[in-house]
Amino acid sequence: MKRVIALVLFFFGYQLLFQTLGMLAALIVEMMQTGSWGEWSMDRPASIAGLLGGQILATLAIGLHVLWAKDIEFDQRTLAVGPFRQLVLAVLLMVSMGVWTNYLTECLDLPDYNAQLVRQMMDQPWGILCIALLAPVAEELLFRGAIQQRLFRLWQRPSWAIAGSALIFGLAHLNPMQIPFAILMGLALGTVYQQTGSLLFCIVMHIVNNGGAVLLYYLSRDTAELTMADALGETGALVLAVAGVLVSIGCLRLLKNCR
Secondary structure, three states: OOOHHHHHHHHHHHHHHHHHHHHHHHHHHHHHHHHOOOOOOOHHHHHHHHHHHHHHHHHHHHHHHHHHOOOOOOOOOOOOOOOOHHHHHHHHHHHHHHHHHHHHHHOOOOOOOOOHHHHOEEEEEEEEHHHHHHHHHHHHHHHHHHHHHHHHHHHHHHHHHHHHHHHHHHHHOOOOHHHHHHHHHHHHHHHHHHOOOOOHHHHHHHHHHHHHHHHHHHOHHHHOOHHHHHHHHHHHHHHHHHHHHHHHHHOOOHHHHHO
């Protein structure tokens, strides 16, 4: 358990370190350009670049740290890409979850402290790379590959290890709006990892989720404030959410029986 706590501390430590360095770098650039210390603002290009650079470095750092410290036990299944049917079911699971968890998030109406930061990142090519590729890889290495494995060895109960890693994954986002979805997503990813043994499956699922969020952001810029209920009506949104739940359950059952 000490190593799990240490990994979580490293995760936050790298975030704090590189975000601080990014902010300092941005302030220095502002000072060199204007001759005086400016104020930190997400509307300034230097501030955005500093924050984005810090986020990218922090993401790379935790991923490389897990690999360097050999916190993941690699075997022939860890990076397996087949059978193809399993991969399709895993991707469909993540897509269907995106439907009903989005509805749930809208119903909860929790505050979103990262909304501006995420939008700023999605407006930058490097930000998109970080959200859609770097973060999924690094987070799956950490939360499923390292933490879930260690919790399983500690407790010898797959369901406890899955729940524990999912809870840590959710709380690590530190954003009320993201926490419930991240916990549910963590449960799905952890279950797939337990059933298939393939960390690559989880990485692909995570990429599909984050990449889908980026795509949806660009497709719905003009209607960003619309909820599912606004677009489909209360009944239509509920029906679609229930359908998503049923598809998710079906995918999980098929994955369990697909060897």
